Amino acid sequence: MRFSIERLRWFLVAGAVLLIAGLVATIAISSYRAKKAFVEKLKNFAHIAHETKNFTYSDALLGHTSYTLHAGRVVQHGDGTYSLFDVAVQLHSKTSTEVDHIYANEIEYDQNTGVGKAIGEVRMELEVPQSVAGTRHGTQSPPTAAVTTSPQVVFVDTSSVVYVKKLGVAATADEVRFRWGKLSARAKGAEFSPNDSTLRLLADVHATGILHQQQLDMTASEALIDRNSNIATFGHPTARTGNRTGKSDSAIVYLRKDGSIEHGSATGNVELTEGTALIKAAHLDAVLNESSVLESAKLIGGVTMVDSNPLRPTQGSAQTVDASFDATGAPTVIVGRGQAAVAMQQGAPGGRTMHRAMHGDTITANFVHDAKHAGAGHAGNDAHSSASLIKGLHAVGSAQVSGDSVTAAQGKAAELKQNAVDADDLVASFTQTAEGRALLRTLVGTGHTKLHQEGSEGDVSESRADVLNADFVPSATGAAQLETAKQTGHLTMMSRSVRKPAASGQAPGSSKGPATPTVSTGSAAEGTYVAATDTLTLVGGTHFSDGENSLTANEVTVHEGSGDAEARGNVLASIEQHDAQPSGKVREAQPVTHIASTEAKFVRAGKIAEFRGTDGAPARLWQGGSQVQAANLLFDGVRRSLTARPAGSSGLVRAVFASMGGTGQVVGAKKASGERKTAATIVHVASPRLDYSDLSRQAVFSGGVKIEGTMGQVESQRAVATLNPSKPAAPAADGPASSAAAQANPVNGTLEKVVVYGDVHMRQPGRTGTGDQLTYTAADDEYVLTGSPPHLPHIVDAQQGNVTGATLVFNNAGSTIIVSGNPGQPGGRVRTETEVRQSH
Template identity: 40%
Template sequence: MALTIKRLRWVIAAAALLLTVVVAAYIGFGRYRAVKAYLDVIRKAGITVSHDTNGLTVSKSEQGRTIFTLHAQKGTQIGDGKWSLHGVNVILYSRDGQHNDVINGDDFTYDEHEGIVRAIGEVHMDLEAPDSLTSAGRSSLRPLAGAPPGSGHEPANVIHVRTSGVVYLRKLGIAATDQRVEFYYGGIEGTAQGAEYNTSLSTLRLLSNVTATGILRNRPFVLHAASADIDRSANVATLPHTVATSAGHTASADLTLLNLRSDGSIASAKATGHVRLTNATQTVEAAELDSTFTKSTVPIAARLSGGVQLVDTDPMRPAQGSSPAADLAFDARGLLSSVTTSGASQLVLTDKRTLPGGLLREVHADRIVARFSTAGKGSNAKSQLTDIQATGSAEIRGESLDTRAHPPASQGSGVPIKLTTLTADDLDLTLVNTVNGHAEPDKLFAHGHTLLRENAPTGEVETSTGDQLSAVFAQAETHGKQQLALASAIQTGHVLVQRLAPRRNGRTGSQSQPQEFGTATAESASYNSVTGKLTLIGNTHLTQDDATLTAATVILDQRNQDADAAGNVQTTFARAATGASSFPPADFTHVLSTTAHFTHKTQQAEFRGTDAQPARMWQQASQVQAATLILDDRNHTFSARPGSSAGLVHAVFADVSSETHGPSSAFHSEKSSMGRMRYVRVAAARMDYSDARREAVFTGPQGVLLEADAGTIRAQQATAYLTPAAKTPAAKPTGAPSSKESTPFNGSLDRVVITGDVRLEQPGRHGTGEELVYTAATGASVLTGTPVKPPVIVDTQHGNITGSSLLFADAGSTIVVLGNAPGTSPRRVHTETQIQQGKEERQ
């Protein structure tokens, strides 16, 4: 966008000023006034004529005021109605008597019958310039070095005109010359080949090859026109095929039309047909250019229309732009204050300063407004671009070096390039001017339906939408190269972030379909380029593949793909079912925590709480809760830890005892016709689960506590074994993440093995041993010991029961005493029964 304004800054200086000020102010006014005054005097020269020793004098007065005086050193009648005048001097007086114009010629002839006046030789005119030139407009003009002087001693406000071969036809009211016409004013030189003036129509024509040279606003200029037509009745000047140049700038048009005020200053100008403005490598073309001016010939406004085209062939920053129309406004000093384009405006630029192949920059909008401020003072004052506003389907696109990844060496340059696109209803960009004079983006504000999209070289696409967006830019070094980059950004209001990443083959690295999707919603999103982190705040909700997460705040680290969540964190993992007929259709694992951290490289998820408010993970009726829960997707493990030495890990395993029980219904929560829901609760200082071994091991310095159908059990260690997990209908491509398929406890509880100083408590009985095995499908338990210390169950009804192995279920169930455990020698079963005396007495 800075390029667009730079190309348009000089449009008015070249088109409006050069095409209008020079022609109208000098050629138009000066030539017209001189010729008209001279011819009017000659035409009326026979009204009052007197002779004396000094020659011939003609004068005219009205209401006591002298209008003009003509003096000829010699007037001789050379035939019937023919006169010869020599040494003619004409003085024209202004109405206020303050200004005089002087016309001089060596020889004239006058044919009274034919009404023809001829000037023999040169005619000189010294005319006082109008106020429009002697005030503010005059201050901007300086002589061109080496320019021919006028008379050499005329006052600074005098226009000097010189020509020859003037012929006046009184019957037609036309005066003409085919000779060269010259004028000088303050060092400004103008010429034309031939002139024609119609007194009845008050029109003046400069017939061909109109030229003016000098210095305008501290810059040399040259003006060319094929001809010039000036109509003083309509105050209009017309110049076909106009070309103006100044300090490397060139402006041209098929036709230039000037509307003049009565004082000769320019009111407005219109250039039509192939309007072309160039400066070095820059070119602007349009069908029409309209402009307005103050009485001091300072531009007020201008409009380029009829299809504005911009082309820049700068080898480092080539560009193309277009707009149906562009409106320009100026301050009191004539400096550009704003430019407004309307109707499907666009600019496409390739910046080759960073990479030889260049980085693309594009701007599209229905309306673009560029604002300028004034820098410098006096003649050094200039306009500087400060703000750009784009509205109506506004879009900015730009390529930049990606800071996150390097592409394969086969991509040629070895430098990754990402494409960033920003769209909104209204875009407002503020700029700062650097030491080298370039306007660089500083801050960006976007309003209404904002969309920010990044296309990474790896094929990833990240898109965020919201109501508003603000961004800050800064210079940054990326891959050893300096570039203007996004420093920070904040998007607010119904923020939606989406990520699309192509799947990759783990062996070949090639991309394939289908694609993975990730989405996030929040009240606001902020990005910091220094940290590379994207922060989502307020009712944040993330979804990726089979996982969802909600939290008050989520921070995504785009450098390593890690993530942190805080504030009422809720996470859900889903595992697909084995087939369309399976019920339930999928297993869901839920996690509640205060905070969560996800490490992309190691594929770990860590959920944190406190001992008082632990993190909790559950799948249907089974759950684990602890101060810290760690899910390792790479190694397929899951760990739980307390927050202090006094804290505990709590786990619940649920199962349905049924012959129809299968892997797909491991945690079926409804009672079946052949079984009922059974629960196993475990408390310990540590829990470590291995999906490969399908076991969860509970340990700790204070041992473990287990509650099940078997009763309350205390021991040194407990290991829960799960049945094999249900298989998904189809495997992912090699190298794809699998955390969504191997969620913890996604199989059925098979058995629990409790070891080390086992102590059993049931209503009406208690027991001890070294190992207890609980089978979930049957609800049965087997208690064993050692040859030295066999298992013992003390029952209030049956007394002490011991043996190599004791098989039982819940309280009140039958205890089966096995004489020997598998692999041991037979042993005698020992039973002790206590008789309750009170009962015998009643019998």
């Protein structure tokens, strides 16, 4: 998942809120020092008589001048009131050379009531302490400039200031204005209490200025500065810097002795915005260093994030969010706790919308400083901002990473798929590109890992294991793409394919009828996916099953694009075929067919399944007592055929056709003769080659044939075994386990007849025979031996002696041999019946 640092820098907005709040607080606190001293001076006017011009009064403490008051004219009125004109006050710092100035056109003081009034304008010039002078606005001077430049001065203008001694409050209802370099502030009305050292800005608080070459703007409904506890409180503050905005119902700023912000909090409907991004929370806490740079921030209470950027809409949520920052204000760690989640959308070729998401009880993001691209002017960043790149993501507790992908399987149109990775613990690591982008490098999941993929047509695949390791590499477009993925420990898999039944004369899936889902499952010790080859390799007790068919092996490799597969080591396929039945009918199960080999190969497009072994340990196909074994068994699902071959010139293909017998109609008998019980048959065949077709239900053995079993011992050049027609099987599912199920099956069904050709030699108990062709029919246990001059069929019977004729008909259980004469003699066929004496 591509990660954008811009989506996480909104926490710096909190710094902007507190920073601008500090500007107002520092200015107000500086004015507090001047106002308090000014009020104290009014108490010393009692000794002035009548009118005095150019009045000057100084006070010293421990040999250091603390203040000097000068008035162009002072008038004492008879009622105990005084008027001062053209007033100028100098306030001296106890520990430095800083001097503050206060100017007023006229001041009236009533000694009886203890009320002092400044008539008209009041102006103050307050020097900023050197400890904070270099950090308060964007015109910060170089370190060497402190000696050669004039002190930085805060200018304060107001009017109609009233001091009430009994209340210990100095107040004005007029506007108060502050200016400091490129920073300014104003408020509608102010109150100052020397007793508890508090300054209250009554309404319409507004501060503006330049910080780090960006415009700052702050408003509040009111403000309260408590110098004793170094706390500044704001009502409904809103702060803006660049494209960032922060606001809340209230905010509290905790100040250091030098007036800089130590930490602060905002409560109630906290909103932080940056461009199209908006973060909401119930509460915000933040800590700043002595340079007013954000060190940490905490958002509490239903934290949500929404970015309406049309190119990449994003949403996120958590109960709490903690962020830590380095000395430059760049984030180092951000932690979301309590059902943490982030989701985004991104456009893709073809007008598609791609979704990305991450969930977890806790999500931790780690960042590294990007010195190369710092201050590169990223959108929404300060010109001097520090750049950060995501280094890692860590989701804990019901963790999930999900997203969409577009895949184009061989011969198919591109398909949008939904992917998800679940685990108890998910860790993603990132690398930095030359362009300064973070690129996903690895993804590690531990504990109950799950990979889930769902296609647009409802196809679903899923795998579960103890551990997941995935590696990513840059793609041609610069985005991260999967290189390898490995799941280990108790790996299980599930695949559900939704197919529509084929319409008559059309390809599968072309019907508009209801879809038929098929489910296959699998398991292994571990599985590895390699994107370059698009292959999934499963190792260790690999098992596939579609509910009726199964495949086991030590190792299986599946080619995801083509659907081809290879199996190696102790391969065993089990096929449980069912007769196809009309909808609603119960399918009749047939005996299970097994195929065992050393290795196997499946080609999906050609419906090819090849099972390989050696002549010493051949591949074997069997069902019940029937079987075929050879070094190579090649199934062709298109032709519905099986080819069996040995590995070497001296090797053989061996087959066994067995049936348990049963009750059936005697072939060729009249209905009145009824039914009889047929005997069980077993026929063993060995030859260099076997070719079987499911269409004709014939197994052709060639290259020299040897037969044993119910037929006795038969040798010939060629043999054809015909099987009884089987009932049509139900469609198989999709996957390696089903590849064998879709193939021809010469052991599925009973033997109908066997015909052997070419130099036939037959041996049965008490009987031998030769001929050109021998036909055995299993249903009536009948043999027909034929030949042609000069090689007429010939039987040597232990009791009857030699028997020769054009056609010899007999059976194992019967007591007669039917002999037909030479076809060329007059009268046609000659039928001879020979009685065979039975021994008792």
